Amino acid sequence: MKKNNTSLTKIGLYNQKVHEHLQGTTLDAITQLTIKLFKDNAQRNKLNDAQYNKAVEEFNTQHGYLLLKKGKEHEKAISKHYNYINYPFLDRSAMKSTMDNYRQYVHSYNQQA
Numbered sequence: 001m002k003k004n005n006t007s008l009t010k011i012g013l014y015n016q017k018v019h020e021h022l023q024g025t026t027l028d029a030i031t032q033l034t035i036k037l038f039k040d041n042a043q044r045n046k047l048n049d050a051q052y053n054k055a056v057e058e059f060n061t062q063h064g065y066l067l068l069k070k071g072k073e074h075e076k077a078i079s080k081h082y083n084y085i086n087y088p089f090l091d092r093s094a095m096k097s098t099m100d101n102y103r104q105y106v107h108s109y110n111q112q113a
Contacts, residue, residue: 011053012073021065035066 008016027035038059042052053069060067090098 009072011069011071015068015073018060018065018068025064025066027066031063031066034063038067 038055042055047055049070053071056067056069
């Protein structure tokens with residue numbers, strides 16, 4: 001079994017409570033209209049994620065857990081290992097000295113042959 005390196009953030013935990021509440025709740029037409037008006041007002045007022053989440057908390061305290069917060073629900077655990085290999089960087093001077101050494105080697109090899 002593969003380990004999952006993700007954990008829930010505060011937003012993820014809050015949204016999990018909302019999902020659990022919504023599974024056991026049926027929404028009537030008035031509640032659905034209230035949710036629609038809330039979302040329309042949030043979009044019209046151009047709320048950022050922090051402002052939106054604060055407004056969602058206030059709304060949910062009055063009406064129950066009905067709206068999800070915006071933002072990252074999961075965060076990855078910090079890995080101790082790199083996912084890539086670092087190759088050494090060869091600049092111009094290193095390349096030049098390497099080619100000089102190669103030419104000397106070829107010359108000495110040709111002399112021996």
